[in-house]
Amino acid sequence: MSAIRVENLTKRFGETVALDDVSFEVPEGEFAIVLGVSGSGKSTLLRCINGLTHPTDGQVFVQGDPVTSHRDDVAMVFQQHNIIGGMSAYSNALTGALGRTDLLRSVLRLNKRSDKVRALEALDTVGLLGEAEQRAGRMSGGQQQRVGIARALVQEPDILLADEPVASLDPGSSQTVMRYLRGAAEERGLTAMISLHQVNLARQFGERFIGLADGEVVFDGYSDELTFDVIDRLYGGIDMEEFLAGENGHSEVTG
Template sequence: MSTIKVENLSKSYGDVQALRDVSFEIPDGEFVVILGESGAGKSTLLRCLNGLTQPTSGSISIDAEEITGPRDDVAMIFQQHYIIEQMSAYGNALTGSLNRTSFGRSLLQWNDREDKLAALEALDTVGLLDEAGQQASQMSGGQQQRVGIARALVQLPNLLLADEPVASLDPASAESVMGYIRDAADERNLTTLASLHQVNLAREFGERFLGMKDGRLVFDGYREDLTIDVIDQIYGDIQTESIRSGQEVDA
């Protein structure tokens, strides 16, 4: 578990300002969904949170310790799962322990017993224990992303980040994968931030929501606060009309 505090965070890439004076605080164990159009600053925010990108100004702290670079206790699930297709689901999950063992030992599966058990437990969490020995290249896109989730869990994080984790999946697979992410976070009481572009999916699985627009935080609230007017503020009229008509919303 981790308490996250973001204060006056800004990030510029030359003349482009990706984040503009963003501030919020997330208590231990909360599941937060970041909403916003493409280019709103969602991915930049997550990259700052995992230490891969340094902010231009402002600060991020985890349990009162400022983030200055990548941390072993922060795990990331990406849109592209980046698993090793020639390895089994179990072998891929086991690479999540690279922060505790060498790549060579992990490749040969010479990991400690605790890491091996953690890999099996993580695969069980995402419903893939029976497929532990299956080669990743033979798995569907949804299964491969679940292997990516298992790998992140084996890292034994205190903070779990997910950057558009279901953007490339069909609706049924996307709902399934989001369910596994939410279940994993709940089981481990993991502080979690996930960016999503499907508003209806976000409303189904999110607990708290951060709305981003043009690099600014324009909304911070819970499910009951995520009204049509708020979605209009984040996305605009086209997405709002889609929600009113009952259609799935992709932004």
Template sequence: MSAIRVENLTKRFGDTVALDDVSFEISEGEFTIVLGISGSGKSTLLRCINGLTAPTEGQVIVDGDPVTSHRNDVAMVFQQHNIIGGMSAYSNALSGSLGRTDFLPSLLRFNDREDKLQALEALDMVGLLDEAEQRASQMSGGQQQRVGIARALVQEPQILLADEPVASLDPGSAQTVMQYLRGAAEQEDLTTMISLHQVNLARQFGERFIGLADGEIVFDGYQDDLTFDVIDELYGGIDMEEYLSGNESDTTVA
């Protein structure tokens, strides 16, 4: 059964076509990486799947139901972490239960015992249990992103999306974050879609790859099919040495 089905998805922002008649299916438990340069439509695609952006045409179907708004069973890890610096890693992770708990009780830690245990387990899953009470603002960028992953796990999603989760990190931190992200997805049996621009990380951690160029799918396949010819089609005219090393700066919301 398909966990995600995208049917003829088109998204326009004024005269700009961000996605152009995109269709594909993702099976349950599949770990998929979306590749493409800045402006190719990666972030727009994930935001449509998460219900944060409404399509102009077409639809996204998750677990058999059309996506019309944000869903609690679809969690998102953002490029800029989106965690609260003044709160501890534990409190940030615990905020993933807000869909089940009112904001004030959650802020005051009046959560159910099960939610609290989930927050600690999620931090342990991303290697941060010993830093649970550390203020997020005092953590490194890689640690903050791992807190964001823990928060997403506490949400109890069926689908995990990550939008350029390592774009602002150094290569070592990016590697660590991807290891924990892949490990958590496997442990929780999550259907996962991640947008990346670093080809080396994509090839190391991905199972299936969807390549976007100018809002259209130009590649949909697996590891053995992701040849240098395909990469050249996706990144033609770009310094491939930077993309392969993971040093290219990709800060544009695509």
């Protein structure tokens, strides 16, 4: 059974068509990356999978069940971190257990012992166990995003979604965040879908690639099929010299 199945998914916002008859499947345990420029429909697609946005037409299935609302077995990492700066990394990670406890008990650290252990394990997974008591607002952008990943892991999902998780980070921090995302998915046997602008970063960490342009799937395949011609279709007139430099770590190609 596929972990995620998208069938003829269409989403309109007034006259704007964000997704147009999108269909694909993601097997369990796959690390898939959604590529495309801003406005191509990447965020809308992930929000439909997570039940945060309802499609106009079509259907999303998770573990064989239709998605009608937010599901606890699907966790989301957001571009802007959405963590609480005045709380420690540990306390932020604990909020991933809100589906199992209320906000006040979480803030006061009155969670179950098992959830506290999960929070520490999740911080360890993203390399921040030694920073557990550091105030999140004083952490770097990359560290804050790793706290966001830890929070998602505490939710104990089967599926991990990340919407442009490195869009606001420098190349070095982007590499680190993607490495921890990939490692967490592999370590915990999660199915993952990550939306990215950066082609070179996607090629480095992705297995499966779904390319969107104007809300339509224009590519669905694996690394050896992600050719320059495909990239040009997705990004339109990309500078190949700049792209090749980015592949060698000297610059970063974005949409």
